[in-house]
Amino acid sequence: MKRKDTPKEENSLDLVRSLRPRKFSEMIGRVKEIKNLGIMLEAAEKRGEALDHILFYGPPGLGKTTLANVVSNELEVEMHVTSGPAIERQGDLVSILTNISKRGILFIDEIHRLHRSIEEILYSAMEDKVIDIIIGKGPSARTLRLDLEDFSLIGATTRIGLLSSPLRSRFGASFRLDYYSSEELATMVMHAAKSLQVRIDQSGAREIAKRSRGTARTAIQHLKRVRDYVQVLNKQGITKSIVEKVLEMHEIDNLGLDYIDRRILDLIVKDFEGGPVGLSTISAALSEEVETIADVYEPYLIQAGFLKRTPRGRMATQKAFKHMGYSRRKAVSQAKLFCRHS
Numbered sequence: 001m002k003r004k005d006t007p008k009e010e011n012s013l014d015l016v017r018s019l020r021p022r023k024f025s026e027m028i029g030r031v032k033e034i035k036n037l038g039i040m041l042e043a044a045e046k047r048g049e050a051l052d053h054i055l056f057y058g059p060p061g062l063g064k065t066t067l068a069n070v071v072s073n074e075l076e077v078e079m080h081v082t083s084g085p086a087i088e089r090q091g092d093l094v095s096i097l098t099n100i101s102k103r104g105i106l107f108i109d110e111i112h113r114l115h116r117s118i119e120e121i122l123y124s125a126m127e128d129k130v131i132d133i134i135i136g137k138g139p140s141a142r143t144l145r146l147d148l149e150d151f152s153l154i155g156a157t158t159r160i161g162l163l164s165s166p167l168r169s170r171f172g173a174s175f176r177l178d179y180y181s182s183e184e185l186a187t188m189v190m191h192a193a194k195s196l197q198v199r200i201d202q203s204g205a206r207e208i209a210k211r212s213r214g215t216a217r218t219a220i221q222h223l224k225r226v227r228d229y230v231q232v233l234n235k236q237g238i239t240k241s242i243v244e245k246v247l248e249m250h251e252i253d254n255l256g257l258d259y260i261d262r263r264i265l266d267l268i269v270k271d272f273e274g275g276p277v278g279l280s281t282i283s284a285a286l287s288e289e290v291e292t293i294a295d296v297y298e299p300y301l302i303q304a305g306f307l308k309r310t311p312r313g314r315m316a317t318q319k320a321f322k323h324m325g326y327s328r329r330k331a332v333s334q335a336k337l338f339c340r341h342s
């Protein structure tokens with residue numbers, strides 16, 4: 001398979017790519033998605049057509065890019081890789097689209113961040129495989145129609161709600177990627193350890209999985225940090241107690257919550273008596289982007305039962321109070337004390 005990436009992406013992604021599954025058979029979990037994609041791929045191949053446009057959505061690190069890569073490998077077609085914010089002008093997208101070969105794939109990561117005027121070019125490109133370019137201005141302006149090859153668009157987004165409905169409706173299939181189970185993550189860790197040539201026992205892999213917030217990327221990052229530690233200290237391999245020690249050094253607690261997760265919970269539990277608190281208030285208090293909290297932190301905290309989304313804002317659950325070491329009443333009185341003294 002041929003690929004077209006910028007040289008910068010090529011360098012920084014080298015190691016990540018070596019850990020990325022290349023075929024459906026190398027992927028862990030995602031059984032339902034693989035089955036449906038497999039049928040779509042086989043049907044498209046039988047008809048000699050490009051695959052229908054596909055959208056992958058869900059929190060970061062759950063395999064959207066990996067699945068796009070696997071699809072292009074399985075079809076043995078060229079894949080152009082870009083992202084919403086990287087396409088600044090209409091001309092950028094026109095030049096990418098006119099360069100796609102027959103049955104090739106265009107992968108747009110963070111597709112929700114495409115500028116509306118650029119997004120509009122995609123409508124006719126996806127539906128009729130043509131693009132209309134306006135040349136000139138005023139009364140002398142003309143429209144030039146360019147024919148495109150039969151291609152497939154694979155979009156990936158963490159924020160499906162921000163996708164305009166005309167764009168969303170042009171995808172033939174949408175796949176929501178959920179968090180991985182602990183068993184799936186432990187298997188991924190065992191596989192990745194083999195590629196990284198580090199020994200790990202089952203209980204070590206399970207401990208990494210347990211602290212990885214259901215996220216493949218996090219599990220691999222944790223594994224790499226623990227590998228650093230065992231290599232520097234010349235340990236034989238990774239065990240549960242080593243994982244506990246290293247992840248605690250990195251402020252990852254026994255449920256996998258990191259420093260920012262805990263600051264979010266602490267803020268809501270302690271300073272706001274459990275909430276409700278608006279996202280912008282949380283973002284301002286923590287000096288973190290609203291998008292980062294909404295895309296990266298909040299979805300897991302909600303799914304793990306620490307936060308509740310209500311019309312008036314985010315609220316901490318009893319589980320959050322307990323995890324942060326407060327009973328509800330104690331937290332309230334502490335917060336009042338805090339207000340009186342500040």
Ligand code: ADP
Nearest residue numbers: 019020027028060061062063064065066216217
């Ligand atoms: P996303 O595009 O959703 O942010 P990625 O596709 O970049 O996530 O996945 C993050 C990392 O997790 C990659 O290094 C990939 O190798 C690994 N990964 C994700 N899903 C799987 C899977 N099902 N099997 C094996 N590895 C996976």
